[in-house]
Amino acid sequence: MSLDTPLLSLLLGLAAILAFAGANGIVLVWVERKVAGRCQRRPGPLHVGPYGLLQPLADALKLISKQLITPRRSDRLLYWGAPLLSFMPVPICFLPLPFLPEMATVRLNLGLILILSFIGLNSISLCLAGLGSNNKWSLLGAARAIAQTVSFEIPLLLAALTAVFMAGSMDLHEVMAAQGPWPWQWFGFMNPLALLLFLISAVAETNRAPFDLPEAESELTAGFHTEYSGMGFGIFFLAEYAYILIICGVAAALFLGGQQGPVAPGPWWFLAKMYALVLLVIQLRWTLPRVRFDQLLNLCWRWMTPAALLNILATMLVMLALKGA
């Protein structure tokens, strides 16, 4: 049996993606805790394994071995459907990410739309968790999550569209190909406002601090996942890190030239740019305090959405002018 069989390669690709997502979650947990520690001038995880590297594995083991508790008055179906639904889109979102020059699994000319539409499904899983838990905090967290993701999807899409305009394609490979290897040839350099808007909305979309209102622990205990124990919580956690990685990968491909780069081969550049953005997002979490909810929505509707609209307009005009000249 050769590897060329489409079904087999698809299965292998899916297995690789799932393994990558899981391993990535574990490594990112360690990175997050280390960065958090260093930002606060303390060592972070230290004892399990060298430099505490095995700490996330130990945590995962603990989560797996814990009892799964279903609250008595919760809706069983929705309650357990939510974590599954939150992780379900992850492998699909990984498919169009341009990790390799010619990734064999799927090459879609609608890759960007695919990722963005499936990332939007995450908010549904948060809603299910909030409604299914039958808990006030969960419900409030879910309501916040909806308002937040629905609002920030607009500047996110508009900022992504700006890059699509500049490249003339929705295929992430082609967007990358339209940029050059040097930083001044990247869309993020040519159009820094779009990059900025995309990053801010991405942080808000993935519910990360300073926009982590759906799980604001000082107000809502743990927001939508208050009631979840064991792997129910673990899957939410894993999915969160996977989404961070996906959206940072999209940002790297759209605005930072993706695989374009001097000297080193493309995939390494892509990984480096993606993880640099992930590190930025992590450090942002330990730098900024959480915003208030009205500040969040004001930021989206009064600042970012108009800015994104103006930016897309300006981009179009500049492109027309360049074309005419």
Add this chain to the structure above:
Amino acid sequence: MSDLFLFHLAGLLLLGLGFYGLARRRSLVGMLIALELLLNGAGLSVAASCQLGGGDPVAGQLTSLLIMGLAAAEATLVVAIILVVTLRAGDSNIDSVSELKG
């Protein structure tokens, strides 16, 4: 049976389910959900007709998109109406707003 008919069948299934739900549900939210089913069926049928039938595929897909936009607009309004009804009448049951109150 042609493929076109199969797709129409799916669209009509959604249509039937939508009507059934509209007639059966007594709450505004339930009716809104049924209405969305109905609109889904319409979009499916239109797109199928133009993709596999004689029409212009571009027009078909755009009409389908239009229906989605319409559904979004309609859902926005209905959610606002549901909010108002719930605030005024205490619940979103259509029986409780069937009386005229001054």
Add this chain to the structure above:
Amino acid sequence: MFGAITKAYGALKSIAVGLGITGRAVFQEQSTVIYPMAEVKNLGHYRGHIELVGSDADPARPRCVACGQCMDMCPSGCITVETAMAPAELKTNAFIRAESIMGQLTPAAHFDVMIGEREPKRFVLDYSACSLCGQCVRNCPAGALRFSTHAYFLSRDRADFVLDLKERLAGQAEQARQAEQARQAEQARQASGSPQAEGGRTHE
């Protein structure tokens, strides 16, 4: 429009400044001491269980006049002082201080009887009952009590937390004497310029 831009610029600048601060902290030295692996050095402000203060004349002998104030004041009743008559030649220097603090409350005549004539035979602290309130230290008329910096005090046996403070004071005095001797020896060796001293430690 212009105001909006300057406001946005200010906000972004503050974010960048914040990122700079945390970014610098990442590469700075950690200020956390990882307890079981490293020892805490700044114990000056640590207030552990109480201990006796040695008198100026003889560090091994407590300033305590065995008046029993600490016993009375202790809300947990964890201090036990057994009184003994001191050797006649001993005159503590606690007299002035005791007079100034307690003179208003206690008749001076009563003090005259106590001072210089009594000392504790045993001074026992049941640390397991102590709440570290410090009433004894605050109220000691002779200034004979203070908080120790005995931070690394662990035991599995409850009986180990019943401390005889007089014994402890004697032990501390002995240790201090030995340390002083060692220091002097070290200094002497350094003065004579022996080659062994070069890699030696010179901490106080």
Add this chain to the structure above:
Amino acid sequence: MNSAAHIVYVFHLLVILAGGLVATRAVQKDRALVGLITAMFGVAGMYLLMNAPYLALMQLMIYAGAVGVLIFFAVMFTRPAQGQEERGRYLKRPLMAVAAGLLPAATLAAGAFLFIRQAKAQAPEIPVVQLGAGLLGRYALAFELISVVLFAAMAGGVLLGFERRRRR
């Protein structure tokens, strides 16, 4: 469609049927909404089958991502303190509801079966560029119209939402 596609078709049809039944019959509204979203996924699969991937993704993005989430808001607003959502006051004759659904669907199905004469075997895949050209060229008016409708709906929604509870 080949036979594999037929199997996929039947699967999507079953998804739509199951989702639709849950959406119309479930007692709790949140479950009904989950049914609706399931049915939407089935429809997206249908779009994929008829070679319209852009439509399928838009279906997910607009319907599941936006409309479904909006209805979630409605469900949260109208959530009773506890217990059953629908208070058992269904239509007196459930048969009427079945007829209301079945009659138009069956009539139209019969019509479709009788009158579909020619149908392509393979649907063409329309590139997004062509769709965009259509939106900005031939069908620009409809595009503008829907944006106006959306704007009006949003403004109306905001106006309605700002209405305070009436003072007694």
